[in-house]
Amino acid sequence: MKPLAYPAPIHELVAQLKRMPGVGPRSAERIALWMLTARNAQPGDIADTIRTVTERVKPCVQCGFFTDSELCEICADETRGHSTLCVVEQPTDIILLERTGALRGRYHALGGRISPLNHVGPENLRIGGLIERVRTQQPAEVILALGADVEGEATSLYIADLLKASPVTVTRIAQGLPAGTSVESADEVTLSRALKGRFKLEA
Amino acid sequence: MKPLAYPAPIHELVAQLKRMPGVGPRSAERIALWMLTARNAQPGDIADTIRTVTERVKPCVQCGFFTDSELCEICADETRGHSTLCVVEQPTDIILLERTGALRGRYHALGGRISPLNHVGPENLRIGGLIERVRTQQPAEVILALGADVEGEATSLYIADLLKASPVTVTRIAQGLPAGTSVESADEVTLSRALKGRFKLEA
Numbered sequence: 001m002k003p004l005a006y007p008a009p010i011h012e013l014v015a016q017l018k019r020m021p022g023v024g025p026r027s028a029e030r031i032a033l034w035m036l037t038a039r040n041a042q043p044g045d046i047a048d049t050i051r052t053v054t055e056r057v058k059p060c061v062q063c064g065f066f067t068d069s070e071l072c073e074i075c076a077d078e079t080r081g082h083s084t085l086c087v088v089e090q091p092t093d094i095i096l097l098e099r100t101g102a103l104r105g106r107y108h109a110l111g112g113r114i115s116p117l118n119h120v121g122p123e124n125l126r127i128g129g130l131i132e133r134v135r136t137q138q139p140a141e142v143i144l145a146l147g148a149d150v151e152g153e154a155t156s157l158y159i160a161d162l163l164k165a166s167p168v169t170v171t172r173i174a175q176g177l178p179a180g181t182s183v184e185s186a187d188e189v190t191l192s193r194a195l196k197g198r199f200k201l202e203a
Numbered sequence: 204m205k206p207l208a209y210p211a212p213i214h215e216l217v218a219q220l221k222r223m224p225g226v227g228p229r230s231a232e233r234i235a236l237w238m239l240t241a242r243n244a245q246p247g248d249i250a251d252t253i254r255t256v257t258e259r260v261k262p263c264v265q266c267g268f269f270t271d272s273e274l275c276e277i278c279a280d281e282t283r284g285h286s287t288l289c290v291v292e293q294p295t296d297i298i299l300l301e302r303t304g305a306l307r308g309r310y311h312a313l314g315g316r317i318s319p320l321n322h323v324g325p326e327n328l329r330i331g332g333l334i335e336r337v338r339t340q341q342p343a344e345v346i347l348a349l350g351a352d353v354e355g356e357a358t359s360l361y362i363a364d365l366l367k368a369s370p371v372t373v374t375r376i377a378q379g380l381p382a383g384t385s386v387e388s389a390d391e392v393t394l395s396r397a398l399k400g401r402f403k404l405e406a
Contacts, residue, residue, distance in 0.1 A: 006298075007271045009256040016252040019245055020234045023226075031223045033295045035257050036269060043257045046219045050250035053216040054238050066239060068210045092236045095209070 010036065062133070064109030064126050065091045080106060085139040087130060087159065089113050089146055097145060105143075108133060113146060113155040122158060130159065134168055141169045148175045148193075213239065265336070267312030267329050268294045283309060288342040290333060290362065292316050292349055300348060308346075311336060316349060316358040325361060333362065337371055344372045351378045351396075 006014075010032060017028035035043040059065070060072035067073070074080065074094070084105030088094055091109040110125040134142060144159060146152035160170045176194035177186050186194065209217075213235060220231035238246040262268065263275035270276065277283065277297070287308030291297055294312040313328040337345060347362060349355035363373045379397035380389055389397065 007260060007269055007276070009259050009271055010269060013252050013256040016249045019249065021237045022230050022233055027225050030225055032256075034224045035253060036260055037293065037295065038257075042222055043253055046222065047250040047253035047257075049216050049219040050238060050246055050253075053212045053235075054241075054246045054250075056212050057210060057239055066210055066213060068212055073210070090240065092240065 059091065059109075059111075062129070063094075063107050064111055065094050065107060074107060080104060082106060082137045083140045084143065085133065085137070085141070086143040086145050089152070089155075093145065103143075106137075106139075110146075110155070113151045114158055115151045125155075127159065127162070131162055134163060134166055139168055141171060144170065144172045146172075262294065262312075262314075265332070266297075266310050267314055268297050268310060277310060283307060285309060285340045286343045287346060288333075288336065288340070288344070289346040289348050292355070292358075296348065306346075309340075309342075313349075313358070316354045317361055318354045328358075330362065330365070334365055337366060337369055342371055344374060347373065347375045349375075 013032045013035070014025070014028045017023055017031050018025060020028075023031070035046075056068050057066050058068070060067045060075055061070055062075045063072060065072040065074060081104075084103065085108055086097060086103060086105055087108045087110065088097065089110055089112055091111075094107045094109060097103055097107070108126065108130050110127060110130070112120050112125055114120060114122055114125065133139075142159075142163060144156045146156050156172055160172075163170050174197050175190070176197050177183065177190065183191065216235045216238070217228070217231045220226055220234050221228060223231075226234070238249075259271050260269050261271070263270045263278055264273055265278045266275060268275040268277060272279075284307075287306065288311055289300060289306060289308055290311045290313065291300065292313055292315055294314075297310045297312060300306055300310070311329065311333050313330060313333070315323050315328055317323060317325055317328070336342075345362075345366060347359040349359050359375055363375075366373050377400050378393070379400050380386065380393065386394065
């Protein structure tokens with residue numbers, strides 16, 4: 001028996017929707033069929049919004065965060081001081097750090113990390129702009145908030161090396177046990193880093 | 204502290220993506236940020252495909268299934284007989300029934316079921332077309348494959364009543380225990396319907 005096939009355009013729609021992160025074949029089919037049976041303008045509105053937003057939103061010329069004008073909201077905010085400059089890999093990391101409420105400084109998104117295996121060298125990242133910002137804005141501290149993996153380490157060391165002639169203090173975010181976990185559940189590397197990063201308790 | 208806000212267009216994109224079924228606030232944000240950081244044409248392609256497909260794919264003029272021409276693949280298929288006509292609520296139900304491989308007939312999607320609470324009356328459904336098909340195509344059997352709820356029942360009875368003057372045999376899909384479940388796990392209504400629908404085992 002010849003199995004029933006969707007018309008080709010529906011296949012194409014499912015294939016396109018499957019490219020979105022977290023959307024598997026079943027959800028893609030569900031969304032596609034919803035789009036085809038929706039008796040309103042919603043699917044068209046979604047398409048238009050994807051088009052406009054991806055065209056209008058660009059990286060901030062200074063820090064790489066999302067913006068629809070020249071400078072992003074953070075860079076344009078005069079009430080934030082320039083004493084702390086926090087370096088992250090992706091612009092999305094800025095959102096996560098801001099949500100902690102632990103920091104009220106400025107940010108610099110590199111756009112990735114040095115990764116020879118993926119052909120990403122320092123020249124592919126926003127590192128020149130970072131050095132220039134440190135020179136002109138003269139922050140007291142540069143916090144390297146990069147991933148706790150080999151490439152995050154390498155990128156941190158590379159930047160620290162570039163900044164060693166500058167008077168700025170370069171720090172790296174801590175590595176250790178994630179909140180709410182037991183020593184038992186930590187792997188060896190995490191545990192040894194947590195030990196190395198131990199700090200004195202104030203009595 | 205004033206919390207960091209995404210630029211307004213990103214909020215709009217997240218809001219639009221959240222309208223898709225199965226996509227919650229977190230997935231919508233994840234998809235939106237992926238669209239903004241993707242360095243290729245994929246998000247634009249997705250938008251274009253949504254636009255084209257929702258514009259090109261229409262209900263089959265005869266049965267209501269999806270098609271990008273006049274008649275759908277099933278209605279245009281001359282190798283299928285006209286002896287069985289299976290009535291479903293939604294065109295998507297046709298896919299599910301076809302996948303069972305239990306049937307090789309033709310279908311008729313009503314586009315919903317009679318639901319006074321939702322202001323859906325017989326005149327809002329593809330019921331006139333169904334009666335006309337039965338008259339002209341003269342199937343031997345009309346299978347009502349509608350939901351096992353009050354509205355599915357009411358719609359089934361309504362159609363059966365309209366067809367009672369016609370020589371066609373009208374059947375309804377069975378209600379009973381779902382495959383792989385125990386009697387213990389069935390609710391009272393399901394169990395009483397399963398009892399009522401009991402059938403003789405061939406020795």
